[in-house]
Amino acid sequence: MILDGNQRGGARDLAVHLMKPENEHVEIHEIRGFMADTVSGALREAEAVSRGTRCHQHLYSLSLSPPETENVSVSVFEAAIERIEERLGLSGHPRVVVFHEKKGRRHAHCVWSRIDADTMTAVRMSHDRRKLGALSRELYLEHGWKMPEGLIDPALRSPLNFDRKEWFQAQRAGKDPRDIKAALQQCWAASDSGKALAHALEARGYYLARGDRGRIVAVDTQGEVYALARWIGLKTKDVRQRIGDPDTLPSVEDTRHKVASLVRDRLSDFIGSVTEDFARAAAQLEGQRLAMVERHRSDRSAFDEAQRQRADDEARQRASRFRKGLLGLWDRLTGKHAKLREEIEREADACALRDAQERQTLVDRQRQERLALQKEIDEERRMHVRELARLHREISRTARMQEQDQAISVGSNERRRRSRHRRLEL
Structure with missing residues (x-):
């Protein structure tokens, strides 16, 4: 516990x-x-x-x-x-x-x-x-x-613990902070250099950038900025040691433009489609959850009322066993009343224990039913996360292809410029 x-x-x-x-x-x-x-x-x-x-x-x-x-x-x-x-x-x-x-x-x-x-x-x-x-x-x-x-x-201790600031930042981005923190920490653990870390992050939909005051940050596909050292639980100097001079990284603004272009041009429609599918499934499961909660509350209320009525009936029956009038006075004088009272108190305690056990059984049965539904909800969410991760890997691949195309284009232009310059000299 x-x-x-x-x-x-x-x-x-x-x-x-x-x-x-x-x-x-x-x-x-x-x-x-x-x-x-x-x-x-x-x-x-x-x-x-x-x-x-x-x-x-x-x-x-x-x-x-x-x-x-x-x-x-x-x-x-x-x-x-x-x-x-x-x-x-x-x-x-x-x-x-x-x-x-x-x-x-x-x-x-x-x-x-x-x-x-x-x-x-x-x-x-x-x-x-x-x-x-x-x-x-x-x-x-x-x-x-x-x-x-x-x-x-x-x-x-689990690295998935997070503070309130991290939680609300993740909520604004529409992601579970546990997924964000796990992704950033796994990328860090799987890389041994700044270049490897950048590739690992891009495969998860995050891009390294230069933040304010020399901080190194990650920008996701929604433009949300995460201070890398804070989210992976290290000191800023340790992050800089692996990645190098922050000035070599693009600014947050440039990175956001790049990410926005990638998402808009290539996969924004696909991500929206996945999100819509998840929203429909989540809405259906949420309806089941609400109906189950209402049914459980109703069952508990009816159960508690039935227990109260039974307890009242049993209390009246126990009270009726005491004799009244002169016979009751005689029972008090002979000690029979005290013995009967002790017996009735033991019976009342046993009934109270029985009631508590019966209610605990009801609560446990409802919890097991609710846990089964929660497993369905969690599995749906995991499927959604996996599908988004697949799309983010595609975004990363497309980004690298665009960068390579740009580099090839620049190289080709430079070679053509030099070739024209030599012809002019001849």
């Missing part, structure tokens, strides 16, 4: 994030230690308490993400949260727990107030990432889950 936590303020923004409708299912699991009974009210309450201190980042927000293919019960999440509290020194602090489901994946968010109301001081979160990393490894080992390489050794 991946544990990702950070200190923060902004109670209102966090509440909006926890309840955002972009998730297919949002379930408020627990609100503890607050007077309010809503997520927004609880977090604003924590913010109000923090104003009696000098702490600005008065919340600790944590996400708990199990492996997507594992069916993880609520009790496992609850046990992990209790252990996290103990490791971080947040035991007993007010908290909110919310479950999110999207694309067939289920994860939880837990938000604590860092403020100790008795002392009006904030709990220090020293070495929280190290503690969470250690606990995460323990959870993977205890449950027999396959541990990510990046968790085994931080040096092996």
